[in-house]
Amino acid sequence: MxxxxxxxxxxxxxxxxxxxxxxxxxxxxxxxxxxxxxxxxxxxxxxxxxxxxxxxxxxxxxxxxxxxxxxxxxxxxxxxxxxxxxxxxxxxxxxxxxxxxxxxxxxxxxxxxxxxxxxxxxxxxxxxxxxxxxxxxxxxxxxxxxxxxxxxxxxxxxxxxxxxxxxxxxxxxxxxxxxxxxxxxxxxxxxxxxxxxxxxxxxxxxxxxxxxxxxxxxxxxxxxxxxxxxxxxxxRLPDAGFQPVLHDPRSGTSAQVMVTDFAADLDQPVVSRLARRFRLEKTDPTAARSTVKKPIVFYVDRAAPPAIRQALIEGGDWWAQAFDKAGYVDAFRVELLPEGAHPMDARYNIVSWVHRETRGWSTGTSVNDPRTGEIVRGVVQLGSLRDRQDKMIFEGLVGAARSGTGGQDDPDRLAYQRLRHLSAHEIGHALGISHNFAASTYEDRASVMDYPAPWVIADGERLDFSRAYTTGVGAWDRYVVDWLYGDAPGQDPIARRAELAAEVQAKGYRFVNDTDTRPLGSLQPYGAMWDNGTDPVAEFANVMAVRRIALSRFGLANLPAGAPAADLRRVIVPIYLYHRYQTTAVGRQIGGVDYGYAISGDGHERAEVVPADKQRAALEALMQAVAPDELDLRDDLIDLLSSAQSGNGDRQTEIELFEGKTDAVFDPSSAAAAASQVVFETLLAPERLNRLVEQQRRDAGQLGLTEVLDRVATAVGPGASLSPRQAELRRVVRARYAAHLAALIQGKDLSSTAQGAVRDSARRFGEQLKRCRGDRLETAQCAWLAEALIGPVEGLKALSETLPVAQTVPPGAPIGGGEWH
Known part of the structure; x- marks a missing residue:
């Protein structure tokens, strides 16, 4: 009622x-x-x-x-x-x-x-x-x-x-x-x-x-x-007659309008949420399919270069498919902004091309009637440096000579495909649609509202780009548009939306939004950004294979002719860390709980724990990511990476390099530390460690906290069979692990049981290091870390000052602050 x-x-x-x-x-x-x-x-x-x-x-x-x-x-x-x-x-x-x-x-x-x-x-x-x-x-x-x-x-x-x-x-x-x-x-x-x-x-x-x-x-x-x-x-305030839509947590829409109704009945919530949407009315309200009184039109900023305009128009136009499927004929289109029009004119839904000093987030927002959730104007901001970053990554994978060839692995072609997806994604937000970070886990990659990592397949020594990006909106996107904008003549709209939500759940589609994806300690196993694959561990193996192939042939061929050789330092970062986002997806399996946004009575209220065998497989995959042979680089490549740049610094480049401790010379140890940090910041997040205690309390056969810590200690502890080359990389990883242990012990986010287990594991690890054998470099580091881990808390504080837990990792996703889009 x-x-x-x-x-x-x-x-x-x-x-x-x-x-x-x-x-x-x-x-x-x-x-x-x-x-x-x-x-x-x-x-x-x-x-x-x-x-x-x-x-x-x-x-x-x-x-x-x-x-x-x-x-x-x-x-x-x-x-x-x-x-x-x-x-x-x-x-x-x-x-x-x-x-x-x-x-x-x-x-x-x-x-x-x-x-x-x-x-x-x-x-x-x-x-x-x-x-x-x-x-x-x-x-x-x-x-x-x-x-x-x-x-x-x-x-x-x-x-x-x-x-x-x-x-x-x-x-x-x-x-x-x-x-x-x-x-x-x-x-x-x-x-x-x-x-x-x-x-x-x-x-x-x-x-x-x-x-x-x-x-x-x-x-x-x-x-x-x-x-x-x-x-x-x-x-002008919108006309009467707009029908607000109450947000449903299963809908995939972004609720921004909050209504606190102090006249609500006692059996009803005081706070309600209204979904954002445009007013879209059929010329024939009684027809299942009809043209509309006023189409939704987005206009692409004339500031975008001509080739980019075309990509933005093509990608944005994908939404017409979803509106047509929902019964709205010719209801959506994307056009070039009329010449002489101002992009901030409130009459235009705009796709702006925005310049910044460095690359940053693109956004999709809207001007809403704060009383009803009606979208009066959509505003998309696309950062102009994003496509250049994408092209650089592809050139890092296949070489700069492939640009302009027109092949499936042409970096220009791939960057164009990515721009189409970016346009569709941000326009989706401006239409009132939320992220769905679970969409990439479906074979068909069901939504443009996920963050799309290019799906590159390792085929022997060849990299296959034929499925790098999808074309068109996905099944999830069509569902959300139908839920938010669709109607059925003669059917109650609230009942219809409930049926649609139940139907998409029955088909097995999941919805995971920002709050259950972005935190490092998130336990939602389907919530990860820039990942791919129905099985995160299997896809991790593919991603690592792609990384090995790219690094094995990485060199001057990955730079355009005439480019400074120092630019290799920037190009190698996303290739060396190519696995960083799939690593996060794997880490989410450990202690993972598949929970949804259910409503009472829909049959999806109960959360499910990730099975023990999958959690242990994920742990083993993460240990592979910190193995010395995965972190090492060729000597000839290290020598190439030590070429420097003269003259004034370039902010775009400087902030996206591995930090080093060897002056101007490239420091492989700092690169290895950054790669290790990507693993440990997810695996050792306090929320995950607390969850490991709880899940073993309920199921003795599940992966537990002490098992995880013991496995890491074995992976990073002394290794007699390692060569001096590999032993130094093992020490880099070991130091990162010790830094995380020290920070966890001094922090306040662990439960008492988890705190006790971490302290005990740190002491055991310290005792293990006291028995370390090897050359003087090995025994010296082992003795230093052991003294800090076994001794009084002052030793931990001193260790944290020398080895801060916040190891700098060059930005991968668009950099800068602001909203998440």
Missing amino acids: LRKVLLASVAGLVVAAGAAPVLAQAERPAIASASTWQDGLFGVKLDRQKGKATVRLPAPGADGVLGRYLYQPGLSAGLGMDGAGLDRSGLGAAQVVAFRKVGNRVFAEFENTRFRAVDADADQVNAVAASFAPSVVWSGEVVETGADGSVSVDLSGFLERDAVNAVGRLKRARLGTFKAAPTLGYLEADQTLVFPDNVEFQTVQTFTSDEPGAELSRVSPESRSVTLTVRHSFI
Whole structure:
């Protein structure tokens, strides 16, 4: 009952308005002069000499409200640095802003839309409204009152606010404490656009600091002064009639709209989640298949180079398949942004091509009606350096000479395929769809919403790229679009969605999202990024074989002609660590528990533990990854990797190299330490060690904590049969293991039982090292580590200072901070 009431009541919040037009080309009317009003969503008049914008709002209602609008700030020109969240086309928070006249002033108030009393009487509604504060963010004096009661006010102060929280973002990114400098900003009059359903303003805003972060000097000509261009979009609130959709944890959709209903019945939850989706209406609501009143159209940024535009259009257009399968004919398409259109114009769903100093995450976001979850505008940001990184990886696998050949292993062709997938993936987010990191575990790689590692198959000494990337959206994607957007005439939509979710579960499809994938200690065995294969251990063997083949022939042929030989140091990193993500997928089997997002009564409520034989096979695979013969490199290759670069440093390169302890000469030991860290940071995550105790408590035959620690100690302990060459690599791995033991003992995340087991294992390992035999290098390291592991806690602290657990591993996935996409 509550669900139907909520849908009806939330829909009733919407203020009626006209539908936005379907755009065939850019419309850009001019604002004539200070004496001329330009009428649209509301009237606008500019004073170009003073840089002021006056707006004319309708006559106030009984509550003094002059108008309510969806307000969306964003950046037309950004900082160009990963981690700050200040990128071109980046968005601030969407708000419902109400302009209210009180006396001779106009106040701008962001309404609090989360807390409600749904379908309740006025007393309950008013009580909730009085319990949670709105935010008044600006006020200005009335300039003029028209004969019709309309009110004119100078909006410049509102537009000059730090609407995107640049000050806060710069501080969080540790780039300095900045403050707004109003005299160093201005209104860009020529970028003021007035349309019937949206009004666009653009301001240049400068922020200054006496002590800016040193890194700002890399992207700003004067690091004490950061200038950004801020777009302010006022959008007509959507028409009545949109039907919100209650989020289902099995649906694969991203719920961003939270509703706290204090009028909910006691047998119903107070907090509900609304899925995000576009309004998509059939021209014939009674038909199973029909054209639509207004298609969803995404526009590719003209800033993207022509060849890249084509890849982005092709990949984005894959979603048309899913909408067609759901019964919506010609409902989705991707086109090039009309010439002269601004990519931040609120009328356009945009796929932006964003430049940063270094490669970083791409994102798919949306402007939503915060009351209903209706997507008003989709915004995708694609980092322009991602395709170059992909090409470099492929050249590292097959050689630079294959670029441009047109073969299945052509790095240019493969990078193009990856761009198509990237476009589809981020547009999927903008459509309201979540990641599904379990999709890669299906033979058909069921979703573009997973992170796609290229599926390269080792065939003898040949690398097979014929299945590197999929084409088109997958079975999971078609299901999610049908669940989120589809309908069936005459069928209850809530019941239909429940049936779809049950049906996809019955087919065996799993859904694993970010929170159960990204943590190193995640126990979800199907939740891994950039992995492949139905059997993670079997695919790990394939990945290791691909790595061996690539490294066996790695050299100058992996660089384009004329490139600095020092570039090999960057190219080798993703090849040497080619197994890093499949390693994580294997590690997730140890202590793994297959749990889902079930709802009561669907038959999938019980979690299942990964069988003991699979856990032990995973442990053995991880021990292979730290074996000396897997970590070693050829002597001639090490000599090539010691070529250096002269002149100024390149930030893109410097942060993506193995750190070394041998000055300018390549340090194989540091590379081996990084590869070992990839194994131990997952295997020895506290959550996993605690889980190993619990799973053996319930099943004595399961893999337990002491068995895992004993196996690692055997793998990294003294080895009499090792050559001096291999013994040094074993010592590198041993030191990494000791660093993790020391950190675990000093930490607070282990259960008491796990803490005891780790301390006992550390002492046993120390005793093992005391009996170490070999040359002086071997016995010296063994004695040092043994003293720290067996002795008092001060020894562990000293060990942690010398061997910090956070060994630097060059970034593999897109670097930088911000959201996960």
